[in-house]
Structure formats: C-alpha cells, structure tokens
Amino acid sequence: MKKRFLKYLLLGWITVSLPVGADTVLPQPGVKTNSSPATAGVSLVSSNQSNSVYPGDTLYIEIPGQIEMSQNYDIDPDGNLHLMIVGKVNARDLDLSALALKLTELYRNYIGKEEKVTVRLVEQKRYVHVTGGIRYPGWYRVSPFMELEDLILMAGGLLPGADTAGIKLKRLMPEKQQELQLKDKITLYPNDTIIIPWPKDYREIVDAGDLLFIRIPEKQPPVRSINVESFRLQEALTQNQIEVDERGSIALPIYGHLYVKNLTPDTIKERITERLPLYLTTSEAVEVSIIEKKQYINIFGHVEKPGRYNIPENGNIQIAIKTAGGAIDGAILSDVIIQREVNNRLDKYKVNLYQYIITGDNRLLTPIHENDTIFVPISSSFGNVKRTLMPWTPPQSRLEKDTKKKVKILGAVTNPGIYEPFEDMDLLDLMVLAGGQRYEADISRIDIVRNNKVTVQFNLNQFLKNEDPAEIPKIYTGDTVYVNFLQNKMFEPGEDRVIYVDGQVETPGQYKLYDQMTVLQAIALAHGFKSWADVEHIAIIRTVAGKQENIFYNYRRGVSGKYPEVNIYLEADDVVIVP
Structure with a gap:
C-alpha cells in the first residue's frame, strides 16, 4: 500500500485556506423566496445556516493518520472533488456530514476501524459566466455575495457605451430557467450567467500590445545592410504588421512615432493621413485594422523563463505559462495566483490549473487581463508537486546519490533528463515522459545502459511497424536510455552556395x-x-x-x-x- 500511496502523492494537490465568517449564509439553489425579479439578488436565500457544499467551494478534508492527504480541496464546476488515492468523488447536493460519511467509506482501507474522515467548509465560491458588453468576458470564481459594481470591475469594466440598466441574470433551476434583473447587491448560484447588454454603437479600440495592419501607399527606401535588425524592419514594412508598444505607440518608418492607445482604427487612419504628403492624402490612401488583440502580462514564480510577455488577449492561463517556458518541477499547479490591480488595490485570484489538466473544464480558467501578474508557487515538500511532466533536476550535491533511484533518457528526445520511475515502466512510457523523439531521432537504434554497459539494443521502428515480435523492453531504476541521432551532415558557415x-x-x-x-x-x-x-x-x-x-x-x-x-x-x- 505504501508504494501505491507514494505513486499518487507525486501528482499535484494544494489549496489555499481562508476563514469563513460565522454569520455567512450559503446560497441554496431551489429554495423558494419572496423576492421579486426586480430585486433579484437582494435576498434570494434562506436565513438559516446551510451545511451544503456547492461547486466552487473549498473544503478542508482530514483523513486520520494521513497527514499528506489531509488538506484543502476545491470542488470543481461539476461538483466533483479530486482526491488522493480515491480519485474523483461527486460532492454535489451533499451536506458536510453526508460527504464526511461518504469519504470515510472510500478511505476505509487507509484509516483505523473506528476513525472517521472529517470535512470543514473553508471558503465559499461560485463559478459564474459574465458575458456581453464587458471588457473581459468569461468564467470567474467569485464570492456568492457581491455588489454588482464589484463583479463588473472584476471582469474588466463595461465597454464604452454600455450601462448597467439592462443587466440580466440567467439561472437554470430544477423547474425552469429563470431570468432576473440585477442591481446593487446580488447573490450568485453555481453556473449563473450574467448578461450585460452590448453598447448600441461600439467601436473596438487599440490597446498596448495589439498587432495592427497598416498600409501606407509609399515605396519604402531599400535596406542598405543585411543583418538581423534590417531583416525585421523590412519584414515589418512589407508585411504591414506593426505591434503597439507598452507605451501605446507605434513606430512608422519615415513618419515617426504615433500614440494610438484607446484610439479606433479610423482615428489612427486620420492621424497617419495628416502626416502624409499631399499627393498621398486621398480617402483610400491609408488602411488600418486590428489583426489581433494582444496584451502585456507578467509571469513570475516557478516557471522556466519568468518575465514580461505579450500574449493574445483570448489566451488562457495555461497558454501564458507555456509562453514562459512552462512550469518547473516542484510547481504547485493547484494554487496558481493571478494578481490584479483594481481601483488602486491589489486583488488575488486562485486558479486550480491542476484540476483543469484533469477535467479540461474551461470554467476553471479565469480570464487574464492586461498587466496581470501570474505567479506559480513552488512546493516546499514532495507532496502536491508537478513531478513527471518535465525532467527532474535535483541540486548537484544530491545528484549522484538520488539518480540511482531514477531513470535517465538522453539523445534525440524532446526533453532529455532524469525522471521518476514507476511500476511496470517500459521504454514507450519513458519516451512519452520525455516528450517523444525529435525529428532527427534514429529510433531503430535505441540503447539501454544497465550496470554500466549496454544490455539492450532495441529497434523501436520495427516494433511500431509490427515487424519485430520482441516485447517492448522494461525500464528499471538506475537505467539510462540513449536515443541515437540520424547520421546527418552538419552545415558549415564557409560552404559555397x-x-x-x-x-x-x-x-x-x-x-x-x-x-x-x-x-x-x-x-x-x-x-x-x-x-x-x-x-x-x-x-x-x-x-x-x-x-x-x-x-x-x-x-x-x-x-x-x-x-x-x-x-x-x-x-x-x-x-x-x-x-
């Protein structure tokens, strides 16, 4: 059992603990109230304290005798918990006592005969969808009790020309779908949809980071020298693609810099036209449009390349972290934090990226806003960490000792390095962990080194074509696998053509x-x-x-x-x- 437990321990669970006030009242879908649609959200819940749990809540689950498994867990948007060893557990429509009883039975083989699992509500949250005339539409994990104004600010504010007069809430109840008018204080249920009317005359504006198409009908002067910078300049001129810098300006060869932030493409067109020679200032002379909305964000913490990046505005947090080279071993994927400045205060939003990797549920991915800071924390222990998604890189002082318990894969693979072995691992398992072979790999010549000598030479190419009846080799602790490169000629700078x-x-x-x-x-x-x-x-x-x-x-x-x-x-x- 210990081996099985350690196998699960390598996955990745962690949450954050926040206190809940004793007077907090939990929204209860299906509870009848006397509230009219005109005042929906002012008082939509019973005055009695509820012990039920709902999607978005954070629970502390204590499993007797299992310190590593006793921690905070988030309930995903479908009402499921993802627990160590027992896996997915549906908690929807259960109260704390019923859930504790259910978990006690599931963990019966891991706790004492008279011991019981205990469950405590740590934090109440709801997954809601904000859409329509809002700056950053999408799914947000929010408090069940909010001011409408705070919810709008959390989603980036209204689009120019939009107002709060016609904001509606759509709620799927057991009997039918409700549609309610919202104002002031609101109470949110799981999977509520808040619809903000689009402005009647909305025109998209340019922000820092956006990629623009700009055509100015004038032949550009030839580039005199051939170097990397001149290539990029020529590319920008000929492709008509110009990126707005962090200050909100664009650089136009010949015509200088132009501040374009918060301007519409039509206004930018007018500003450029003003700088053109008279013979070019016709109505058809300049073309300006937005190719792609992009934005600058910060990515810090336990990632390969922390820094400031310009990413697509519709990119999610997983794409953002990949842009920074991906998370490094030891990153706590279940506790990724988005830091955002709202009205001169710094707000923090937790994203359970580990849960997203399990479920693929986009409701877990809070939209990223301009100038957000994404922080990926590192674990201080071997529990709740990302282990097998990237090579294991221990301190140099421990390398020689610890690698005897690991396996190595080197050569023509995407991520060569040291990996954690598992029971019944074979050659294909290890190659998958290493990201597969590179295009120049010779998979007909794979060497497995064991006890300081090549003990197996395997032709994976024949095996995959069903030409080799031999079984795929097993990989054991201490093995080193080398995937050979194809014998290609290297290109030397001094060659003629x-x-x-x-x-x-x-x-x-x-x-x-x-x-x-x-x-x-x-x-x-x-x-x-x-x-x-x-x-x-x-x-x-x-x-x-x-x-x-x-x-x-x-x-x-x-x-x-x-x-x-x-x-x-x-x-x-x-x-x-x-x-």
Whole structure:
C-alpha cells in the first residue's frame, strides 16, 4: 500500500485556506423566496445556516493518520472533488456530514476501524459566466455575495457605451430557467450567467500590445545592410504588421512615432493621413485594422523563463505559462495566483490549473487581463508537486546519490533528463515522459545502459511497424536510455552556395543550398516554426542585378498541395524570414 500511496502523492494537490465568517449564509439553489425579479439578488436565500457544499467551494478534508492527504480541496464546476488515492468523488447536493460519511467509506482501507474522515467548509465560491458588453468576458470564481459594481470591475469594466440598466441574470433551476434583473447587491448560484447588454454603437479600440495592419501607399527606401535588425524592419514594412508598444505607440518608418492607445482604427487612419504628403492624402490612401488583440502580462514564480510577455488577449492561463517556458518541477499547479490591480488595490485570484489538466473544464480558467501578474508557487515538500511532466533536476550535491533511484533518457528526445520511475515502466512510457523523439531521432537504434554497459539494443521502428515480435523492453531504476541521432551532415558557415533562415524558427542560421531546394525544406533544416510564427506571411529576400526583391510565401497554401505554383525554389544567398 505504501508504494501505491507514494505513486499518487507525486501528482499535484494544494489549496489555499481562508476563514469563513460565522454569520455567512450559503446560497441554496431551489429554495423558494419572496423576492421579486426586480430585486433579484437582494435576498434570494434562506436565513438559516446551510451545511451544503456547492461547486466552487473549498473544503478542508482530514483523513486520520494521513497527514499528506489531509488538506484543502476545491470542488470543481461539476461538483466533483479530486482526491488522493480515491480519485474523483461527486460532492454535489451533499451536506458536510453526508460527504464526511461518504469519504470515510472510500478511505476505509487507509484509516483505523473506528476513525472517521472529517470535512470543514473553508471558503465559499461560485463559478459564474459574465458575458456581453464587458471588457473581459468569461468564467470567474467569485464570492456568492457581491455588489454588482464589484463583479463588473472584476471582469474588466463595461465597454464604452454600455450601462448597467439592462443587466440580466440567467439561472437554470430544477423547474425552469429563470431570468432576473440585477442591481446593487446580488447573490450568485453555481453556473449563473450574467448578461450585460452590448453598447448600441461600439467601436473596438487599440490597446498596448495589439498587432495592427497598416498600409501606407509609399515605396519604402531599400535596406542598405543585411543583418538581423534590417531583416525585421523590412519584414515589418512589407508585411504591414506593426505591434503597439507598452507605451501605446507605434513606430512608422519615415513618419515617426504615433500614440494610438484607446484610439479606433479610423482615428489612427486620420492621424497617419495628416502626416502624409499631399499627393498621398486621398480617402483610400491609408488602411488600418486590428489583426489581433494582444496584451502585456507578467509571469513570475516557478516557471522556466519568468518575465514580461505579450500574449493574445483570448489566451488562457495555461497558454501564458507555456509562453514562459512552462512550469518547473516542484510547481504547485493547484494554487496558481493571478494578481490584479483594481481601483488602486491589489486583488488575488486562485486558479486550480491542476484540476483543469484533469477535467479540461474551461470554467476553471479565469480570464487574464492586461498587466496581470501570474505567479506559480513552488512546493516546499514532495507532496502536491508537478513531478513527471518535465525532467527532474535535483541540486548537484544530491545528484549522484538520488539518480540511482531514477531513470535517465538522453539523445534525440524532446526533453532529455532524469525522471521518476514507476511500476511496470517500459521504454514507450519513458519516451512519452520525455516528450517523444525529435525529428532527427534514429529510433531503430535505441540503447539501454544497465550496470554500466549496454544490455539492450532495441529497434523501436520495427516494433511500431509490427515487424519485430520482441516485447517492448522494461525500464528499471538506475537505467539510462540513449536515443541515437540520424547520421546527418552538419552545415558549415564557409560552404559555397548557402541560404539564411531567420525569425520565428527554432534554429535560425546559415544552411547549405541544395539543387531545387524549396522553402519548406529550408524551414525543416531550421527545425520548424516557433509557437507564434506567422506562417502565412513568410518573406524571401533576394538580390537580383544589385537590387533587392521581396517574394512572399504562404506556408499553408504550400503544404495544402492545391497550389503547385507556390512551390518556390531558393537561390544562393536568399534570406527566408518567418515573422
């Protein structure tokens, strides 16, 4: 049982403890009240103290004799708890006593015969959906008792032109769906939807970080020198894509800087037109539109690359953390914190990312606002930590001793490193933990080193093709697996006919040019695109008769097979730029 318990202990549970006042009254869906729709939310609950638990609540569960398992747990939006060892437990429509009795039976094999599990309500929260004319629509985990004004501020405030007069609440009750008018104090039930009317004349405005399309009908001066910065400048000019900086300004070659924050695209168009020569100031001269809404946020704590990032406005917290290189081993995924300044005060919102990874429920992902700070904490113990999603990296002083109890995988895999073994682990299990093989891996030659010598040489390629009847090798504590690389020729900078690949690719640099090499082959040599690459606007810079030419390439059209004319062959000294 101890081995089984430790296996579960490696997963990732943690919550935060907040006191609940003795006079707090819990909303009870289905309780009949005397409130009219016009005053919905002012008094929609019984005056009696309720012991029931609801989605969004945080409970402290004490399991006798099991210190590591006795902690705070969140109830997910569907009313489920996700507990150590016993897994998912439905707690909806149960009171604290009934839930304690249910858990006592589930943990019977792990506690004494006369011992009982105890459950205490720590914090009341509700998952509600805010939509319509609001700055950041989405699902929020909020207090069941709120001022309408505070709820609006939490969701980023109203859009310009929207007001609170027509705000409605939709609530799914056992009998039917209710629709209520909201004002002042409100009481929220699980999965309530708050609908804010759209403004009658809404025009989207530009914010810091946004990516704009700006076309100014004037040929730009040629770039004199070929270097990384000039490539990026030329790319920006030819692609017509300009990103708004953190100050809210854009840099227009020739025409200077322009402050555009909180302006509409039409207003920006007018401001640019004012700076143009008279012969270009026609109504059709300038085009301005928003390609993508983006925003600057901070990502700190136990992540690979803490810092400030510009991410898509509709990106969730998981995407944000991945942008910072992902969480590091020891990160407490169930207690990720969003820090946000609201009305000169610093508010904190907890996101249980571990629960999201289990359920895939988007209601758990609180929307990210501009200038939010996401903080990923680190565990001080081996409980409640992220263990097998990334390589294990202990302090150097413990490395030699502790790695004897681990397994290593090296060579042509995505995440080579040291991993925690588990019962009945085989070669495929370990390769999955390491993110799979890289494109240049030779999976027909995988070596397993045991007791300081190669004891197994396995052809995984034949196994996957059902050409090898041998069983997949087992992996044991202390093993080292090496996935060999294909025997490729390295490209040296001094070779004659070369091309250059720059921008949003994994390995920018200089590569040898082969006969009839295509853009797709060049990108493959550079190990493919990065996450934020704009694959539809790739630029090829070529010098012809002493003059620079720009050729544009759409990767999606190229790989579709429907447009053979886009299969461009590269020439010596071509520069491929992926924006």
